[in-house]
Every structure is written in C-alpha cells, then in structure tokens.
Amino acid sequence: MPLSEHDLAAIRLTLELASLTTVLLLVVGTPIAWWLARTRSRLKGAIGAVVALPLVLPPTVLGFYLLVTMGPHGPIGQLTQFLGLGTLPFTFAGLVVASVFYSLPFVVQPLQNAFEAIGERPLEVASTLRAGPWDTFFTVVVPLARPGFITAAILGFAHTVGEFGVVLMIGGNIPEKTRTVAVQIFDHVEAMEYAQAHWLAGGMVLFSFLVLFALYSSRRFKAGLS
Amino acid sequence: MPADGIRARFRVDYAGFALDVDLTLPGHGVTALFGHSGSGKTTLLRCVAGLERAAEARLEINGELWQDSAAGVFLPTHRRALGYVFQEASLFPHLSVRRNLEYGMKRVDAASRQVSWERVLELLGIGHLLERLPGRLSGGERQRVGIARALLTSPRLLLMDEPLAALDLKRKNEILPYLERLHDELDIPMLFVSHLPDEVARLADHVVLLDQGRVTAQGSLQDIMARLDLPTAFHEDAGVVIESVVAEHDDHYHLTRLAFPGGAVLVARRPEAPGQRLRLRVHARDVSLANSRIEDSSITNVLPATVREVVEADTPAHVLVRLEAEGTPLIARITRRSCDQLGIAPGRRMWAQIKAVALLG
Numbered sequence: 001m002p003l004s005e006h007d008l009a010a011i012r013l014t015l016e017l018a019s020l021t022t023v024l025l026l027v028v029g030t031p032i033a034w035w036l037a038r039t040r041s042r043l044k045g046a047i048g049a050v051v052a053l054p055l056v057l058p059p060t061v062l063g064f065y066l067l068v069t070m071g072p073h074g075p076i077g078q079l080t081q082f083l084g085l086g087t088l089p090f091t092f093a094g095l096v097v098a099s100v101f102y103s104l105p106f107v108v109q110p111l112q113n114a115f116e117a118i119g120e121r122p123l124e125v126a127s128t129l130r131a132g133p134w135d136t137f138f139t140v141v142v143p144l145a146r147p148g149f150i151t152a153a154i155l156g157f158a159h160t161v162g163e164f165g166v167v168l169m170i171g172g173n174i175p176e177k178t179r180t181v182a183v184q185i186f187d188h189v190e191a192m193e194y195a196q197a198h199w200l201a202g203g204m205v206l207f208s209f210l211v212l213f214a215l216y217s218s219r220r221f222k223a224g225l226s
Numbered sequence: 227m228p229a230d231g232i233r234a235r236f237r238v239d240y241a242g243f244a245l246d247v248d249l250t251l252p253g254h255g256v257t258a259l260f261g262h263s264g265s266g267k268t269t270l271l272r273c274v275a276g277l278e279r280a281a282e283a284r285l286e287i288n289g290e291l292w293q294d295s296a297a298g299v300f301l302p303t304h305r306r307a308l309g310y311v312f313q314e315a316s317l318f319p320h321l322s323v324r325r326n327l328e329y330g331m332k333r334v335d336a337a338s339r340q341v342s343w344e345r346v347l348e349l350l351g352i353g354h355l356l357e358r359l360p361g362r363l364s365g366g367e368r369q370r371v372g373i374a375r376a377l378l379t380s381p382r383l384l385l386m387d388e389p390l391a392a393l394d395l396k397r398k399n400e401i402l403p404y405l406e407r408l409h410d411e412l413d414i415p416m417l418f419v420s421h422l423p424d425e426v427a428r429l430a431d432h433v434v435l436l437d438q439g440r441v442t443a444q445g446s447l448q449d450i451m452a453r454l455d456l457p458t459a460f461h462e463d464a465g466v467v468i469e470s471v472v473a474e475h476d477d478h479y480h481l482t483r484l485a486f487p488g489g490a491v492l493v494a495r496r497p498e499a500p501g502q503r504l505r506l507r508v509h510a511r512d513v514s515l516a517n518s519r520i521e522d523s524s525i526t527n528v529l530p531a532t533v534r535e536v537v538e539a540d541t542p543a544h545v546l547v548r549l550e551a552e553g554t555p556l557i558a559r560i561t562r563r564s565c566d567q568l569g570i571a572p573g574r575r576m577w578a579q580i581k582a583v584a585l586l587g
Binding site: 128130 | 333
C-alpha cells in the first residue's frame, strides 16, 4: 500500500471538509447570489466586490484576519466563547468556517449568472399562475438554474479540496483534525518523502482533471443543445 | 358604482413616460386596449395584473377590490384571480405541456375551479400535445397552451398582451378561431392589447383607445370603428364592423345573404345556418360611392346610404366619407377628385358599392 495511514486520514478529512463546506456554501451562497442577481440597490457593487475578494487576496491575508476575528480577542471568538464553544482556530469547525469564506465566490458567481440568465419573465408567469415568491423559487428558479447549482457545487467542492494557505493559518497542522491532503503533501516534501508526495500529488492532479473535465464537457453538451 | 364592471384608475410616472387613466369597463365580453407602441397599453395591462405597481391606483373587478393606494391595499399578483397571456407564450421550459397546464390549476382550490380540464383542452385543440416539452411545439401551439394554462386557473379576468404579435400570419390565422371560441363560449371578461384594427374588429366588443398614456376614446366596437376623428380611421385597415344575421342561402349561385339594419349583403356560401350571427368587416378602401344605382356593374352589394361627414384622409389625394344606411355606419375612402366631381356633402343620399366583405366569424 503506497498510502500511509496518515495519508488516508488526510484524504478522509479533506473529503469531509469539502463536503460540509459545499453544503454550507450552497445554503449561504444561494440567497447572496439571488440578491446580487435581482437587486437594484446601490450596494450591489460593493457586496459583489466583497464576495469576490478571496479570488484576488493571498490566502494568508484572509487567514490572518480570520485568525484575528475568531481568536480569543476577536468578535467571533468572543461570541463562540460566550456560547461555550471555545475558539475556532486550530479546530475542524474553524477550518469549515474559513473554507466557506475562501470558496464563496466560486459558488456565488455561477449561481448569480444562472439566476440572471433566467430573467424576470418566468417569475412573472409563475405569479400570474398563483405561485407566491417561495413557491416560485423552488418550482421554477431552482429547476431552471440547475446547471448553475451543479457548477457551483463542483467548483466549491474542488476549490475547498485545493486550498492550502488558509488551512495552514487557521487549522495549523494537526493530524486527524486539520491536516488536509494539501498540507500532508507539504509535510512529505519537507521530510524529503518524494515517493509519498507523488502518490498524493498525482492523485490531486487526477481528481482535479476529472472534475474540470466533467464540468467542461457538460457545459459544451448544454451549449450544443440550445 | 355598479358592482358589475371593471373600474381602473392608474397613474404611473416613469422617466419619459406617464400613464394616467381612469376607466370604467364592462364586466363581461372582450375589451380591446388599442394604440400604437408606446401608448401605454401594455403598462396598463401590467398595472391591472399587479406586475407593475402604480403610485396612484384603484382597481375593482366586478365588486372585488384588488388595489387602492389611498387605503394601502395592494393584492400581489399571485393573489389576484386573473389569467395572463404574454406576447411570447413563456411556457416553463422544464415542464411538459401537461405539467405547465397543471401548474396554475393545482394552485387554485378545487372549489373555485370553474373551467374544466377537458373543456379547455377541447376548446384550444391541444389534447394531443400533453406529453411534449415546450421546445417541441410550434409557435401557434405554444401560444394555445399558454392561453389554456391561464384559463385553467378559472380567472375572473383574462389579460392578453398581444398574444398573436409573435406569430406569423399563418399561425395567427390558426389561433384566431380559438380566441373567437373563447369569446363566444366562456363567460370570462377579457382585456386584450392590440395595435391592429383587424384583430380588434375580430375579437373585441368594447374598445379603449390609448395614446401617450392617456385614454383618447372608448366605446362599443361598432361606434369606435365608425368614427372618423380617431386614429383608427387612418390605418390602412380602417373600416366599419357590422353585426349581421344569416338570412338565407342561395344554392343555385352558392351565395349567402347576410342581413343587418339598413340592408343586406351577398357573400360566398357560408356553413352557418339561417338565424346565426356573423360579424362583418367592411374596409373603407373597399367602398366606392355613386350618385345613382349602377345596374350594369359586377358589384353585387350596393346599399343606399346618407352621407354624414367628409374628412381629410391620410394622404392629400384622398378623403374619408362616413355614411349611414338606416343605422348601419359605413366608411368610404375615395379620391378628393371623385368627392368634388360627385358633389359629395353631408345630407346627400348616395349608393355605396361594397367591393369586398370580410367575415369575422
């Protein structure tokens, strides 16, 4: 077996982190994307820019601020301590919170594009057929935006699997708790265990290729149909 | 105020466009909102539907209050018992025809469903399309499904925004008979937006003329179509509408005589039985005038009529003449030269020669 027990634990942890993060991202990202797609508020530009920040900022900047706000003296840290949850940095929960921020644009932007592409008309039609706003959202918007939801979930998941800097800053490097595949590869390389590093790194390349391949071929398929 | 009827007051101010109307409309039959693009007819329809929220508004439909800005009443669109047919059918692309039709119907309590499924399918001829996806329908089929979907919510008011505009002439002719059947067989008041006089003549009972967001005239179809002071008179399809009754058939010549107050016309044999009503359209361009009855002419339909009014037409070469044949109005579009040579003036008795009659079913 080329993969050690530690490697397998890192893989399991990475998949758990990415799955949980993706679910949370869809829950949090959908209302943000909906608001961005439909609002005429002047705040649209500002909120859109904030959501997109993780695309351009070095992960260390994001990690640094998350560390400060979630730490014992930060506002989130004070809140979690008040609730008796302790502080989030260097825990799996902290890693999840950080991943949600870090991968947010990868979920919000495809959803926002999908919502904008639907336009006003199907919503108006639904309202003339007695469907209220929530009813319309679940019976018309979600099915019509399904390709957007799929793209958002895949990108959110894949991007979370691939993060490194934020994980290192928020999670530290604790086996079984915060040591993801990306960090494990870093450790192998530091320890000159190139054979081990190869197995994990090669696996990541293959995984990423398959995800993107699936995404791009399904897109071309869709474009060919319409 | 009578409980039966549509009372609509809307004032909307957008940059560069204002709508300001105060209308009382019949609570049954088809009312056409007629005007060219930019006249505000679609905005008015959207206000009635609640898709557009007018700053100042009051709307009452057959005794039911839907909106009153003074009292802070605004029923959102999904709580108004209306049907809306958009210019493009706008079917949900992810649902089959059957599920599109069920979408609105399922959201109405079983107790208030008054329009039956079978009846609507039959009325619009779409029973064979149920399992198809909208992408696999022709434009005319899509629009029929759109109309059926609106009807299945058992609306108390049906709103139609140029439902034929996106269709070519062939599809239009395919769908018009279905709309006429709705008019004849269902007791649902309709507001119908159009910019084509022939479409209005075919479907409407009552006409509201809109120009730049204001109502310029309203009245019964016959009255509006016979007026020369309205833009309808200057359209290339200008002409009067006559409600006639099938009087008798001539089997030898294959003709049918259609009678109306003031005369009758012969048309090619109709399938309708004597006694049935038929709406006729006589275009102004198809009427010529003579001082005496011309016997040696191939024109069959000649009516005695009195000149009531002569006005300028859309070109300096023509004039429009309004005549009356015992209560039935006629409009003739003739050259100014003929008008002068024949000495046409109000009060004069003349013979109106009708070259063509369009039957509107």
